[in-house]
């Protein structure tokens with residue numbers, strides 16, 4: 001059984017083809033974790049988001065964490081954790097950045113974008129205004145787990 005640390009380049013490669021992660025944020029000593037889709041590009045994770053609790057909390061405390069993993073089976077998995085800073089992409093100054101995020105995300109999380117559209121239409125809820133944000137990556141770590149015995153059966 002081996003657990004090996006992954007080099008930064010390997011972590012980036014995982015982020016490049018991953019699309020689903022768990023976003024952790026916290027407010028007044030209370031952690032909060034939700035599944036999200038993201039797209040990695042140029043030192044950022046881009047996210048298309050509803051504007052509920054997580055956004056409210058990240059505005060108050062922009063220090064966040066994202067975890068993603070790939071498991072072939074119980075004897076082979078990799079996991080990457082990113083620590084970074086929440087940055088919202090509002091207004092005309094971020095139009096190009098939002099377009100860029102949108103095209104990256106459309107390739108990976110099409111169902112989520114459609115589900116969000118449906119939710120807005122169905123609920124007609126003015127509070128659920130979607131927005132784009134990105135996470136500026138400050139650090140990352142990755143672990144690779146392999147159990148040769150299990151793999152061979």
Ligand SMILES: Cc1cc2nc3c(=O)[nH]c(=O)nc-3n(C[C@H](O)[C@H](O)[C@H](O)COP(=O)(O)OP(=O)(O)OC[C@H]3O[C@@H](n4cnc5c(N)ncnc54)[C@H](O)[C@@H]3O)c2cc1C
Pocket residue numbers: 020034035036037038047048049050051052053054055109112
């Ligand atoms: C596979 C997958 C991918 C997703 N991708 C995205 C994405 O890319 N962007 C995005 O914005 N959202 C995504 N979601 C939905 C996301 O996980 C949140 O449910 C949603 O964003 C609302 O979060 P919020 O903090 O705004 O909660 P609010 O709508 O403000 O909800 C308030 C309360 O509802 C509960 N709640 C909210 N979300 C969840 C949850 N997921 N599970 C259990 N309880 C919950 C919590 O108790 C929370 O306190 C995805 C969900 C799944 C399952």
